[in-house]
Amino acid sequence: MNILTISHFYEAHGGGIERVAGHLCHQFIQLGATPQWAASASDALPDGDIKTTALRCVDPLEKLTGLPMPLPGPGAICALRDAVRHSDAVVIHDALYITSIIGMIMAKLHGKPVVLIQHIAAIPFRSPALRLLMQLANQAVTRPMLWAADVRIFISDTVRHDLLGTPARYPYKLLFNGVDSTLFYPPAFEEAGRYPPAHYHLPPCARRILFVGRYVEKKGLSILRALAAARPECQFLLVGSGPLRPAEWGLGNVYDLGFQTPTALAELYRSVDLLLLPTVGEGYPLVIQEAMACGLPVICGAPAHRADPKAATWLRGVNIDLSDPQGSAQRCSAAIDSCVLAAHEREAMIGYAKARYSWRTMAQEILRLAQSARCR
Incomplete structure (x- = not known):
């Protein structure tokens, strides 16, 4: 399966979401899939056999708000369209990023199943204006993105509750991020x-x-x-x-x-x-x-x-x-x-x-769900 991952940055940026995306891409390779990763070109590209689509973006909002929001140019949008078109399924990490929204639109236009992995819900910024903006964005973007996804995955039950309610409005899967036990183990x-x-x-x-x-x-x-x-x-x-x-x-x-x-x-x-x-x-x-x-x-x-x-x-x-x-x-x-x-x-x-917490188990389930959505 040719599986396209879309995230806002590559893992060299240092954030948790992009680290998760990197781990999963490496696991996809080990499980026999062919991964491609599209993200902002602002950081070093990942090592290994992952095919990359580095998107030329600008990110003027992070210094102002603390929220990274790379904005792709026309060339990046075309590159993302081509990557979606040549994939069998699309995995999107978090709904609110512009690259995520464009990826969803392109996937729907080209009939590709979408697995949306949602990491966060609302952010209670210190600024009332930013808090309101975040609430409006979740109402106007995150919830429609969740509705449009073929598969909804949450890495946190509290995020799932905040966005889908209890009982949940739509079917979902709760999958926790993995941990590399060869590196992260207790001391003597x-x-x-x-x-x-x-x-x-x-x-x-x-x-x-x-x-x-x-x-x-x-x-x-x-x-x-x-x-x-x-x-x-x-x-x-x-x-x-x-x-x-x-x-x-x-x-x-x-x-x-x-x-x-x-x-x-x-x-x-x-x-x-x-x-x-x-x-x-x-x-x-x-x-x-x-x-x-x-x-x-x-x-x-x-x-x-x-x-x-x-x-x-x-x-x-x-x-x-x-x-x-x-x-x-x-x-x-x-x-x-x-x-x-x-x-x-x-x-x-x-x-x-x-x-x-297992990366392999998480990646296996994502591939299974993507293949199931593809066959519907």
């Missing part, structure tokens, strides 16, 4: 949380707290800044990139580590005390599942901790309000002091993540 017991990678040259501290994500408003960077200022005895290790600059905060306990390879990220999971994601508008961030597989306690913005109902027992959710960074930071601080997993809880979480 005697080493757990004790030895950070030496090349970071970190001094001793009370607790090491890891953040992984894009440096944008919705990821809670203002809350991290307030929290780091209030907890000087803790080290805050930030992994990611984006328009915001944590290195400019002037806080000696904040370390901007930039982009990290999966291998380096796994080392960090095994050497810190907890993962903190004070984010809003998330589905089920991949980094939560990776941290679980490494046995790392997780604090995240509610309701992402309920994305997988069976995993909620191990995750600590905190109410995050971007308009109140100090109050949100205080709630995160209280969660840090009380977020402890007993040995048996940690082992149960690791075992669950290993058994439940």
Whole structure:
């Protein structure tokens, strides 16, 4: 099967959605499919045997809103049309991106089945105008896109509830992202949380707290800044990139580590005390599942901790309000002091993540659903 994946960026951009798209494309190859990946040409192309359609786009909105929105030019639209026309099925990651909308229209014009994987629902921006715009966009775009899709996949049950309701308006499939267990595994017991990678040259501290994500408003960077200022005895290790600059905060306990390879990220999971994601508008961030597989306690913005109902027992959710960074930071601080997993809880979480989160299983089901839709 020739299967076309459409996402807003390639995985080198560093966001969770594009990382998921990359993992799935590599799995499609191993399962005998022929993948093609169309995304904005602003980043390095993926390695391996994935055929790419790099779309020339501009992205003026990310610096203004924190929401990446690559806008394709005429040549990119033609290239996307040709990629859809030569595919057997189209997999679209998230509905609201312009490339996703164009891909859906082209797929319908050429009679190609569409698998829509929806990662997020509403984003409670600090700005009332942006919150309203997001609500209107979901009403005007996301819900019609879900209606038009032949197959609807959600990576979070909370996102599914927000967009389809309970009971759901349309048939859907809940498929959780996978985790590479050859990279993301727990440390030896005697080493757990004790030895950070030496090349970071970190001094001793009370607790090491890891953040992984894009440096944008919705990821809670203002809350991290307030929290780091209030907890000087803790080290805050930030992994990611984006328009915001944590290195400019002037806080000696904040370390901007930039982009990290999966291998380096796994080392960090095994050497810190907890993962903190004070984010809003998330589905089920991949980094939560990776941290679980490494046995790392997780604090995240509610309701992402309920994305997988069976995993909620191990995750600590905190109410995050971007308009109140100090109050949100205080709630995160209280969660840090009380977020402890007993040995048996940690082992149960690791075992669950290993058994439940599989890229191969996810990719197999997507291909099965796409083939079924194609044969209707």
